[in-house]
Amino acid sequence: MPSPGPAAFPIDAVRDRFPALRRASPFIYLDNAAGAQAPRIVLDAVAGHLLDFNVQRGGRYARSVEVDRVIDRARRQVATFLGADNPEEVAFGMNATSFMRLVSLAIGQTLTAPRDEIVVTDLDHHANISTWLDLARTGAEIRWWRMREDHRLHVEDLIPLLSERTRLVACTVVSHALGSRVDVAAVARAAHGVGAEVFLDCVHYSPHAPIDVKAWDCDYLVCSGYKAFAPHMGFLWGKFAALSALPTFREEFIPDAPPHKIEAGTFIFENVAGMAAAVDYLEALGADLDPAADTPRARVLAAMGGVEAYEQHLSRRMLSALAAAGATVYGVTNPNGVHLRVPTFTFNLPGVEPATVAQAMADAQIGIRDGHMYAPRLMDRLGLAMATGAARASLVHYNTSEEIDRFGETLRRLSA
Numbered sequence: 001m002p003s004p005g006p007a008a009f010p011i012d013a014v015r016d017r018f019p020a021l022r023r024a025s026p027f028i029y030l031d032n033a034a035g036a037q038a039p040r041i042v043l044d045a046v047a048g049h050l051l052d053f054n055v056q057r058g059g060r061y062a063r064s065v066e067v068d069r070v071i072d073r074a075r076r077q078v079a080t081f082l083g084a085d086n087p088e089e090v091a092f093g094m095n096a097t098s099f100m101r102l103v104s105l106a107i108g109q110t111l112t113a114p115r116d117e118i119v120v121t122d123l124d125h126h127a128n129i130s131t132w133l134d135l136a137r138t139g140a141e142i143r144w145w146r147m148r149e150d151h152r153l154h155v156e157d158l159i160p161l162l163s164e165r166t167r168l169v170a171c172t173v174v175s176h177a178l179g180s181r182v183d184v185a186a187v188a189r190a191a192h193g194v195g196a197e198v199f200l201d202c203v204h205y206s207p208h209a210p211i212d213v214k215a216w217d218c219d220y221l222v223c224s225g226y227k228a229f230a231p232h233m234g235f236l237w238g239k240f241a242a243l244s245a246l247p248t249f250r251e252e253f254i255p256d257a258p259p260h261k262i263e264a265g266t267f268i269f270e271n272v273a274g275m276a277a278a279v280d281y282l283e284a285l286g287a288d289l290d291p292a293a294d295t296p297r298a299r300v301l302a303a304m305g306g307v308e309a310y311e312q313h314l315s316r317r318m319l320s321a322l323a324a325a326g327a328t329v330y331g332v333t334n335p336n337g338v339h340l341r342v343p344t345f346t347f348n349l350p351g352v353e354p355a356t357v358a359q360a361m362a363d364a365q366i367g368i369r370d371g372h373m374y375a376p377r378l379m380d381r382l383g384l385a386m387a388t389g390a391a392r393a394s395l396v397h398y399n400t401s402e403e404i405d406r407f408g409e410t411l412r413r414l415s416a
């Protein structure tokens with residue numbers, strides 16, 4: 001279905017909600033895959049928490065009781081963001097990588113001889129590969145699901161790798177380097193068909209389109225708040241039964257029940273308050289886009305549906321800017337295929353080092369990134385050296401066509 005035109009998206013009102021954008025002007029943020037900006041409502045929530053409730057949870061005095069209330073509300077807001085029914089399925093922590101390690105260490109303890117295979121992909125961020133590869137030391141067999149020459153993972157290639165020996169499939173929802181989307185609902189159907197579980201890296205996908213853990217029917221999913229308009233923090237969602245069964249490390253007086261069995265030690269409460277406010281921001285955007293959206297989840301869906309449609313326009317414009325400069329783009333390059341990707345573009349200019357491209361952009365007040373994107377397997381597949389890698393420009397819904405035009409002009413000057 002064609003997406004509505006970019007005029008339908010309230011880009012000026014969106015940008016007004018992000019103070020960092022005006023403050024940095026004329027600097028252009030095109031490194032959002034490494035971390036996005038936060039709206040005013042998030043900044044206020046973090047500052048408000050530090051001003052009024054900067055104490056430990058679990059006390060009897062009002063400020064401490066309030067910290068527990070803030071965390072409970074954040075669980076509800078994140079559950080709304082994910083389409084989950086049970087907020088107790090949401091655990092907070094430092095980042096996505098530490099949750100990947102926590103779950104993989106736990107899964108490692110449950111591997112038994114007939115079900116000892118883990119499937120990983122060569123498209124993923126290395127955080128969601130290396131932690132599973134480490135299980136090979138304790139007896140796991142690793143199976144590789146490889147992307148095709150079109151730079152996409154095809155579920156048809158996963159199916160022959162699955163059997164009654166498969167314990168878990170670990171894969172991304174979208175590539176943080178190439179922007180290619182994965183049909184994760186089909187992954188879960190295939191994996192569950194042989195009795196295996198699915199662990200999804202949703203870090204890069206989360207700012208771009210609706211998440212629906214029930215429709216996807218995944219077992220575990222991890223996100224980083226700082227990629228989704230919140231401060232630095234991470235969260236893990238898992239089916240209640242799956243989390244309940246995980247052997248996690250915890251002090252013996254902590255009940256063996258989610259979410260507390262997953263949350264060892266203290267996490268950063270003010271940033272959790274900020275994550276809840278990031279979902280509030282999305283709800284407000286959803287209410288603007290669809291005044292008929294009358295539940296928190298309906299508003300989040302309206303927001304993320306609008307973001308997804310607007311970003312498809314950004315993707316088409318980026319593809320044309322990159323093509324005009326003669327860039328080699330990795331991932332989906334057909335302008336009619338933008339629904340198969342998010343606006344994250346890894347590319348190279350023939351004869352120009354990626355570092356030179358990123359430096360020229362920096363000199364022109366445009367922030368992009370160069371390097372291996374924490375994806376050594378992917379670099380290898382693309383025939384790129386780890387030391388130099390490629391350049392990456394990554395957009396979110398507060399970026400504009402005009403910013404893409406400035407990026408395109410700088411790129412064309414470089415390639416000339």
Ligand SMILES: Cc1ncc(COP(=O)(O)O)c(C=O)c1O
Pocket residue numbers: 033034094095096097098125127128172175176201203204223224233234
């Ligand atoms: C797709 C993906 N997975 C995992 C990570 C690691 O996330 P964190 O920094 O929260 O550990 C990143 C970070 O860039 C990422 O892009």
